[in-house]
Amino acid sequence: MPSVEAAPEDAGETELTETGLIRQIDLRGRELSTAQLRAVVPRAEPGAAADAEDTVRRVLSRVEQEGWPAVLELTAAFDRIKLENPRVPAAALQEALRTLDPTVRRALETSIERAQKVARAQRPDTVSVEVAPGATVTLRWEPLLRVGLYVPGGLAVYPSSVIMNVVPALAAGVGSMVLVSPPQKEWGGLPHPTILAAAALLGVEEVYSLGGAQAIAALAYGLEAEGECQALEPVDLITGPGNRFVATAKRLLRGRVGIDAEAGPTEIAILADDQAPAAYVAADLLSQAEHDPLAGSVLVTSSPELAAGVRQALEGQLAATKNAERARQALAGQQSAIVLVDDLEQGLAVVNAYAAEHLEVMTDDAAILAGRVTSAGAIFIGPSSPVSLGDYCAGSNHVLPTGGTAAFASGLGVHTFLKAIQEIQYDEAALAEVAGSIIALADAEGLPAHGEAVAVRLQ
Structure with missing residues (x-):
């Protein structure tokens, strides 16, 4: 994607603010097509995943050919942890739940309860249509037999991702599930105990201390029992976000196994007018920026006064936040900006072209x-609906399409863990009614045996 600076004739003047914290793109007075808008909206340069591809291909090949020995060796190399058996013992899951801070437990239970309410309502019904007397077509939904759920464990701890992956899978009726999360040195090679506690709360029993591309490969290929490691059955689908190595592994294994999406860095876009409180807008931009230096934070507004107020509020809030350096890098990156527009109509065109993960x-x-x-992973409406609400307790799912893929993709949900099966049933009279049409179309396509398969039934 060309940088904003490379296309000033399409995008208008692009300038850094006086503080240099977050740049500003001025689209006022410009009539831009959707293609032009997509070229100039703030987004990180592609290439990070491509840079990882050679490494990931080697990892996948080794795991497929060597099994558990390769997984353990790669874990020692990448995570700096030597494991004899990555399977998390049942006792460790229960101990993590027993020692969980009661306040955190109540918060997780609230999140689970609300997510379950929404997920249960998402289960689609079987649909049967009588297209003619004696002729029916039925669409029924079947849960996947086995799924793999990836929970990150890098710059932050994500027990909420356990909920977002497990709850819709359970609501869909998935037969079995396995959860993987990177091992942590400070926890003796186990995933973070809050992640284990969340898994225990939801009844997930098969958990492995595995991360990175080797974890994705293990889920996709399956592993034969060897040494202290028991067999790991392959899965039909892998869901959950991860770093660029995880995302690349999922992309390369698509087809061998289903995947939810190739997740990129998180992003937020805010469409605001002069009624929006600058402190709220700044806080929400900052909430996504603290995830990752590559996270995108974008404000689209028709109010220069709001833009100025947000820049000022960002400086103050950034100075007081825990992950200040990480957030500063994200806000200063080319994936973040304040975009000035003539009015909310133009702003709407900008956010539809941007197709944000969170809007x-x-x-x-x-x-x-x-x-x-028309294009967003999830939309948060009004000043009392921040993205943080969706991350934890809204009842919605926070595993959402990134990098503009919300233009054609959806967030994780019960539908992710279901497959639709068509059932076609015609009686003899119903088949005879359309036999001529079938034979005519078969002949038109140069496939006469298709027609003959019908004709033989009518003789």
Whole structure:
């Protein structure tokens, strides 16, 4: 993707603010097509995943050919932890739950309860249509037999991702599931205890201390029992976000196994007018920036006054936040910006072209404007619906399409863990009614045996 600076004739002037914290893109007075908008909206340069591809290919090949010895060796090399058996003992899961801070446990239970309410309502019904007398087509939904759930363990701890992956899988009726999360030195080679506690709360019993591309390979290929390591059965689908090595491994294994998406760095876009509180907007931009130096934080506004207020608020809030350096890098990166537009109509065109993972609408008549958004992973409407709500306790799912893929992809949900099966049943009279059409179309396509397969039944 060309940089904003490389296309000033399309995008207008692009300038850094006085502080240099977050740049500003001025699109006022410009009529841009969707293609032009996609070329100039803030987004990280592609290539990080491509840089990882050679390494990931070698990892996948070794795991496929060598099994557990390769997985253990790669874990020692990448995670700096030597494991004899990565399977998390049942006792460790229960101990993590027993020692979990009661306040955190209550918070996890609240998140689970709300996510379950939404997930149960998402289960689609079987649909049967009588297209003619004696002729029916039925669409029924079957859960996948076995799924693998990846929970990151890098710059932050994500027990919420356990909930977001496990709850819809359970609601879909998945037969069995295995959860993997990177081993942590400070926890004796186990995943973080809060992740284990969340798994225990949800009844997940098969958990492995595995991360990175080797974990994805193990889930996709399956592993024969060897030494202290028992057999790991392959899965039909792998879900959950991870770093660029995880994302690349999922992409390379797509087809061998199903995947939810090739997740990239998190991102937030906020469409706001002069009614939006600058402190709220700044806090929400910062909440995503603290995830990762590559996280994208984008404000689209028709108010220069709000833009100035947000820049000022960001400086103050950044100075007081825990992950200040990480957030500063994200805000200063080319994937983040304040975009000035003529009005909310132009702003709507910008956010639809951007297709954000998370989109907040903080405007007058926010619900009406949100209803006109056609591309976003999740939309948070009004000043009391921050993205953080969706991350934890809204009931929605926070595993969402990134990098503009919300233009064609959806977030994780019960549907992710289901497959649709068509059932076709015609009686003799119903088949005879369309026999002529079938034979005519078969002949037109140069496939006469298709027609003959019908004709033989009518003789």
